[in-house]
Amino acid sequence: MKPTRVIAALSVIAWCTVAQAAAVKDREGAVRGDKAAMENDARWLYNDVERGFAEAKKTGKPLLVVLRCVPCLACVGLDAEVLKEPALAPLLDRFVCVRLINANTIDLARFQFDYDLSFSTLIFNADGTLYGRYGSWVHQADPDAKETIGYRRALEAALALHRDYPANRAALAGKQGGQTPFKTPVEIPELAKKYGRDLNWSGNVVQSCVHCHQVGEAFRAYFRDRGDPVPLERIYPLPAAETIGLSLAPDQVARVSEVASRSIAAAAGFQAGDDFVSFNGQPLISIADFSWVLHRAPEAGSLPAVVRRGGKNVTLSLTLSSDWRYHSDISRRVGTWSMRAMAFGGLSLTDLDDAARQERGLPAGVMALQVKGVGQFNKHGTAKKVGFLKDDVIVAFGEFKGRASEGELIGRLLQTRKAGETVDVTVVRGSERLTLKLPMQ
Numbered sequence: 001m002k003p004t005r006v007i008a009a010l011s012v013i014a015w016c017t018v019a020q021a022a023a024v025k026d027r028e029g030a031v032r033g034d035k036a037a038m039e040n041d042a043r044w045l046y047n048d049v050e051r052g053f054a055e056a057k058k059t060g061k062p063l064l065v066v067l068r069c070v071p072c073l074a075c076v077g078l079d080a081e082v083l084k085e086p087a088l089a090p091l092l093d094r095f096v097c098v099r100l101i102n103a104n105t106i107d108l109a110r111f112q113f114d115y116d117l118s119f120s121t122l123i124f125n126a127d128g129t130l131y132g133r134y135g136s137w138v139h140q141a142d143p144d145a146k147e148t149i150g151y152r153r154a155l156e157a158a159l160a161l162h163r164d165y166p167a168n169r170a171a172l173a174g175k176q177g178g179q180t181p182f183k184t185p186v187e188i189p190e191l192a193k194k195y196g197r198d199l200n201w202s203g204n205v206v207q208s209c210v211h212c213h214q215v216g217e218a219f220r221a222y223f224r225d226r227g228d229p230v231p232l233e234r235i236y237p238l239p240a241a242e243t244i245g246l247s248l249a250p251d252q253v254a255r256v257s258e259v260a261s262r263s264i265a266a267a268a269g270f271q272a273g274d275d276f277v278s279f280n281g282q283p284l285i286s287i288a289d290f291s292w293v294l295h296r297a298p299e300a301g302s303l304p305a306v307v308r309r310g311g312k313n314v315t316l317s318l319t320l321s322s323d324w325r326y327h328s329d330i331s332r333r334v335g336t337w338s339m340r341a342m343a344f345g346g347l348s349l350t351d352l353d354d355a356a357r358q359e360r361g362l363p364a365g366v367m368a369l370q371v372k373g374v375g376q377f378n379k380h381g382t383a384k385k386v387g388f389l390k391d392d393v394i395v396a397f398g399e400f401k402g403r404a405s406e407g408e409l410i411g412r413l414l415q416t417r418k419a420g421e422t423v424d425v426t427v428v429r430g431s432e433r434l435t436l437k438l439p440m441q
Contacts, residue, residue, distance in 0.1 A: 023072060027206050031070045034101060035201075043092060044083075044099045049106070052098035056126035062162045063124045064095040064155070067103070067113070069211045075119035077146040078139040085148055091155045095123070102209040105184045105197050112177035114238040114288065115216040116333045121151075123158040123285070125165055130175050131158045132285035133292055137240070138250045141332070149251045150286065157253050157285035174282045175292065181222070185210050189225070190218035216335045220414075224342060230414040232299070235339065236328040236407070238291035243328045244318060246270060254284045256307075268318045274307035299325070326408040336410070342441050343413040345382030346375025349406040352393065360393065360428065365403050369394040371427075379441050387436050389429065396426035413440065 023030075039046040045055070049065060056063040068079055082088060100106070103115075110128065113120045114135045121134040134154040139145045161168060182188050186195050191210055200208035216237060223230045241248045245263020249255045254276035259266050276284050279293045280303045297303055300322040307314050330336045331350075340346060349369040352362070362368045371392040374384050395401070400412055417423060417440045425438050 028204065031101070031205050031209070034070050038099055041099075044097050046099055047101055049098055049100060052096050053124070053126060053128070055096040056124070059096060060126075061094060061096050062131060062158060063098065063126065064092070064158075065098045065100055065111075065122050065124070067100045067106075067111070067120045067122070067212060069118040069213075070101050070209075072118045073143045074141075075117070075136070075139045076143045078136060078148065078151070079119050081146045081148045082151065088148060088152060088155075091152060091159075094159060095155070102199060103212045103215055104186050104195060104199070104208075104210045108180040108182060108184060108215070109177050112180075114291065115212045115214075116237070116335050117212070120212070120288075121154070123155075125162065129165070129169065129172055130177070131161045131165075131172065132175060132283075133288040134286045135238075135288040136250065147251065150253075153251075153253050154286040157283075161283060161285070168283070171278070171281060171283055174280060174296065175289070178296075185215045185218065188215070188218040188222055190221040191215075213334045217338045220335075220339065220342075224414070224419055227418050229416070232325045232411060232415070233295055235411045235414055236325045236330060237295060237335075238288070239294040239325065239328040241287065241290055241294075243294065244320075244324065248287045248290060250287065254279070254287060254290050264318055264320065264324065268305075268316045270305075270307070270316060271309065274309050274314075277306040277308055277313055279303065279305050326411050327405075328407060329405070330407040330410070331405075336407070339410050339414065341375070341379040341382070342419070343410045343417075345384075345386070345388070345438050345441065346380030347371050347383045347388060348373035348375075349394065349409070351403070351405050362393070362395070362428075367395050367397065367401050367404055367409075369397075369404070369406060369409065382441060383438060386438055388427070388438075392427040392429050394425055394427050395433075396424075398423040398425070 035046065038044055045052050052063050052065065066082065111122060113122060113133050117135040117140055119139065123131045125131065132154065134151060136150065185191050186197055191214060195208065195210050199205050216234065220230050220234050223234065245260035245265035246256055247258035249257040256270055256272055256274040258272055259270050276290065278284070279290060282289070282293060284290055293303065297320060300320055303318040303320065305316045305318065307316060340348060350372050352368040352370055354364055357364060357368050371388060371390055371394070374388055374390055375381050376384060397409060400409060419440055421440045422437050423440060425436050427434060427436060
């Protein structure tokens with residue numbers, strides 16, 4: 001790669017998983033710099049998925065689509081390495097490669113992935129069949145993380161599926177996206193008000209770009225505005241393996257590195273070192289594929305898994321309880337910011353640990369959510385207006401009084417409370433206990 005392309009690629013940075021997205025000062029320049037560097041690249045087709053499918057059909061290669069929010073700090077290291085690392089080049093040459101920098105007109109039935117990630121990859125057959133997804137929360141959390149071994153293994157696994165296609169078509173059925181209320185993001189009411197299909201290259205291009213995380217936010221607003229419960233899979237999208245008690249090694253396709261005691265995974269018999277052969281009948285190419293299985297899992301029931309252990313295949317079964325999704329940690333997702341406005345009027349909350357509870361004389365099993373942040377503006381300033389203060393401890397939120405994480409309470413409220421309702425919230429402030437009336441939004 002030419003030095004000028006390397007410099008431009010390194011300047012491409014995207015939003016990260018915190019309320020205030022970390023971005024370059026010159027966001028407009030970052031987007032235009034990426035276009036200048038990549039639109040005539042010999043390997044990457046720039047922002048043209050349909051051309052990618054046509055090339056895949058013509059060449060017989062699988063189609064690799066990188067979705068990259070620009071500008072951004074999250075995943076900048078991984079993005080730069082994918083563009084320039086010599087070890088990846090021979091693998092990438094076996095794909096038709098597309099770099100997609102905005103989500104305005106993606107086919108929502110086809111492009112279903114973790115919208116809160118700033119760098120994601122989907123790999124397709126030319127006929128539109130999806131082989132798998134890749135996305136890394138390790139890289140999302142650390143812009144300096146550059147390791148690509150997990151990415152390489154995902155590409156190798158996808159190539160293996162491509163070699164076996166179409167004989168393996170039935171096993172891939174569960175990986176495909178489902179129907180959605182809208183064909184493209186710019187048809188969702190929340191986005192239709194602000195965005196068109198095309199980027200405004202002659203004006204402010206950044207303001208014309210739909211970022212991936214906005215898709216998830218717009219879907220939640222759509223259900224909320226209709227007066228419907230927000231679906232749990234929209235509140236807890238693509239749950240991490242830790243939700244069921246597994247930690248997976250980031251440098252492997254899907255290898256168990258740790259099993260939490262007294263967890264769903266421990267009860268199923270998983271062990272450190274197990275390599276997933278299939279999960280719910282689906283072959284995996286990455287940790288993101290594992291999360292997709294959980295994303296589409298039932299609210300309760302069992303999920304079969306086959307793992308490689310000691311040179312043999314072992315069949316296990318996960319038993320999901322009716323509340324398993326509520327244990328998904330969504331605190332670091334950028335999409336949670338808008339849900340904090342809906343449920344909490346802009347509060348950021350954290351569950352007090354046992355030591356802090358003991359200091360305040362609060363039992364271990366009751367709600368004790370400390371206010372770590374109070375929003376200031378618009379819907380995020382609602383809680384401030386009704387009197388909430390930083391370091392208040394919430395001990396009852398309407399009928400909810402049991403111990404819960406911030407994420408679990410968000411899910412409970414968006415399932416049971418409609419916008420416009422007012423909820424009595426009991427807080428402990430110093431030696432006082434008072435009730436504040438918080439409107440849902």
